[in-house]
Amino acid sequence: MSLYPLIRPLLFRMDPEWIHRATLTVVGKAGHIPSVRGMLQGLLTVDDPRLRVEAGGLAFPNPVGLAAGFDKNGVAMEGLASAGFGFVEVGSVSAHPSEGNPGRPRLFRVPKDEAIVVNYGVPNDGAEAVARRFASAQPSRPPVPLGINLVETNTGRPAGAEEVVEELVVAMRPFLGLADYATLNLNCPNTTSGRSPFDDPGTLGTLLSGYAAYDTMPPTFLKVVPTTDPATIEGTLAAMDPFPFVKGIVFGLPTGKPYEGLKTPPQALDRMPGTLCGRPTRELIDASIQAWYSRMDRDRHVIVGIGGIFTAQDAYRKIRLGATLVQVYTALVYHGPGLVKRINRGLCRLMARDGLDRITDAVGVDNPHPKPRPKPRPKPHPTPHANPRGTVDE
Numbered sequence: 001m002s003l004y005p006l007i008r009p010l011l012f013r014m015d016p017e018w019i020h021r022a023t024l025t026v027v028g029k030a031g032h033i034p035s036v037r038g039m040l041q042g043l044l045t046v047d048d049p050r051l052r053v054e055a056g057g058l059a060f061p062n063p064v065g066l067a068a069g070f071d072k073n074g075v076a077m078e079g080l081a082s083a084g085f086g087f088v089e090v091g092s093v094s095a096h097p098s099e100g101n102p103g104r105p106r107l108f109r110v111p112k113d114e115a116i117v118v119n120y121g122v123p124n125d126g127a128e129a130v131a132r133r134f135a136s137a138q139p140s141r142p143p144v145p146l147g148i149n150l151v152e153t154n155t156g157r158p159a160g161a162e163e164v165v166e167e168l169v170v171a172m173r174p175f176l177g178l179a180d181y182a183t184l185n186l187n188c189p190n191t192t193s194g195r196s197p198f199d200d201p202g203t204l205g206t207l208l209s210g211y212a213a214y215d216t217m218p219p220t221f222l223k224v225v226p227t228t229d230p231a232t233i234e235g236t237l238a239a240m241d242p243f244p245f246v247k248g249i250v251f252g253l254p255t256g257k258p259y260e261g262l263k264t265p266p267q268a269l270d271r272m273p274g275t276l277c278g279r280p281t282r283e284l285i286d287a288s289i290q291a292w293y294s295r296m297d298r299d300r301h302v303i304v305g306i307g308g309i310f311t312a313q314d315a316y317r318k319i320r321l322g323a324t325l326v327q328v329y330t331a332l333v334y335h336g337p338g339l340v341k342r343i344n345r346g347l348c349r350l351m352a353r354d355g356l357d358r359i360t361d362a363v364g365v366d367n368p369h370p371k372p373r374p375k376p377r378p379k380p381h382p383t384p385h386a387n388p389r390g391t392v393d394e
């Protein structure tokens, strides 16, 4: 039985950012002690061959990963990699260190909706410092893929597309040979126009060409704003197409709180600047998974499903719509570290119910769209569209 429901009321009385930092310190220290790592693994891991996933050339012991933003600086990688996750994503990290957004508080709990509003503004220690932690974690971490999520440095001043491209490419350099995979957070904290430069597939192509110059570029995922708009999806897929190291996409979140039917009063939400994460984002991303899966080349690309995963059923639904892997964050805040084990056990039960031998057999079975026929993709070109820019707030 989990003790988390007993201590949660106490934790929820404290400042969320302070709790976040304290948790990382505890997990960071615990993860440096081999016996504690072993204990965490024993307590929190579900070791079941049916859960294993091969994707993007990587082997995942289970499909449930830790999303970016929890361990932004890689200070608790060893402990987190021992806590039952199938993979752990560190970051977002930028080429240069950043303090993030200046105001406080910048993290808000929204318990009535099982959500969090985040306005951190991607604070982090910078790529060089975080890469040194990757290097020192190598010998002592369990064999789950460890990824690095890269973002533009939050300087608070607008940056041109060329500058953003250059610094995102530079940010990867210290992680070459260290990170098992990379995620490119295509949301840009410095834009004032309401759009990301990567809304333009041409700029995305230029960015990917920059990474293609690295001989050892690891499998890479693009973190994109969820959308069902065919032109936006086709534009991004066309930009990804020439780059074999790009293995798939994961969804970020639209800025703000564009959700209907929240239980929290609007006046309360108005006092929380930032992007809403958690349960209310579920339907938006489910619809996006369905739309992307039906268009992408499934032999080359996978989807990492994210957004409001609180139960095994939530994860299974995203998998059945087309996600090969999933990631969680907000539900950990509400349900504690036993969550991943419960999801993995639940996935095994759901597979057994449906007569499936492996979790990968469930991928896309509920997607009503037939497998797309291979077709020549249009050349990337700058298509303006109405897709809202992703969060500036993480």
Ligand SMILES: Cc1cc2nc3c(=O)[nH]c(=O)nc-3n(C[C@H](O)[C@H](O)[C@H](O)COP(=O)(O)O)c2cc1C
Pocket: 067, 068, 069, 070, 072, 091, 092, 107, 116, 118, 120, 122, 149, 185, 223, 251, 252, 253, 277, 278, 279, 281, 306, 307, 308, 309, 327, 328, 329, 330, 331, 394
């Ligand atoms: C406090 C917090 C910080 C986050 N920071 C980042 C970040 O630095 N980079 C990033 O790509 N996503 C970040 N995210 C977004 C998560 O990775 C994830 O996409 C989102 O929370 C949706 O998953 P969830 O509903 O399970 O929370 C952050 C989310 C939260 C709640």
